[in-house]
């Protein structure tokens with residue numbers, strides 16, 4: 001790892017004051033965000049070949065960063081990418097990056113911490129094995145929750161896409177990767193039904209798998225049910241939600257779910273790092289349960305706020321809407 005270089009360009013003495021720029025960690029260098037550039041021959045660009053993690057802060061403190069880093073190293077191992085940094089070194093540069101950028105976050109807001117790691121430079125040729133150092137990209141940015149804010153009270157519309165998840169036999173969904181084309185297409189398909197729809201992607205056998213960026217939970221007969229990680233990412237938020245359910249005495253199971261189960265569920269919600277829990281009150285045009293955000297969802301959202309020490313719903317609702 002190289003020594004930390006001057007993080008921002010200070011050569012503009014006397015020039016009009018400019019907004020401070022976040023610093024990015026790029027393969028051993030600390031650079032201002034606008035100077036963080038990678039080659040068009042990078043494997044991330046050439047092959048969509050990169051592993052990723054998105055962590056968030058609560059009250060400016062990273063939440064379960066060590067778990068995200070552990071999941072990242074599991075993904076790297078299975079994808080056969082050598083990052084050239086140990087988990088402890090990666091954790092340390094991430095913590096340094098947070099310190100460098102924290103001053104730019106508004107007190108009431110939180111931040112994303114995003115890791116993207118690719119196999120490095122990859123010219124077209126016969127082999128796809130790693131021949132060059134990995135490209136390590138880490139950035140932080142303020143967490144804009146406005147797109148999800150209305151769903152905590154109104155619930156969103158969950159809609160199944162035409163496309164199915166890539167089967168685990170081809171690409172295990174536990175490998176958190178940036179090859180996002182299948183999720184992007186599924187999301188666009190769901191939005192043909194409702195432009196605000198949140199997609200529910202099924203697996204090739206018709207079982208509920210996940211959302212393009214989240215896991216799915218249903219409350220059926222008072223029990224919380226979520227697909228097992230055979231067909232979806234082992235989400236950190238999913239794990240925490242299951243932990244909270246156990247603490248709250250809510251029965252929970254990891255099981256197979258069909259569309260039928262979601263149509264007849266009493267409650268439905270998605271889980272993901274930025275929003276924690278996003279209630280869904282309609283599924284494919286029909287009301288879920290009473291069509292209102294249900295008591296189990298509300299209880300778990302409260303438990304989330306207690307756990308992280310901030311009211312996650314109010315934080316999202318208080319953010320000013322984007323221009």
Ligand SMILES: Cc1ncc(COP(=O)(O)O)c(C=O)c1O
Pocket residue numbers: 054210211212213214215232233234235236237238271272273274
């Ligand atoms: C496909 C997919 N499923 C589920 C999740 C939720 O994972 P987590 O709770 O760790 O954010 C994500 C997060 O980005 C995702 O991309």
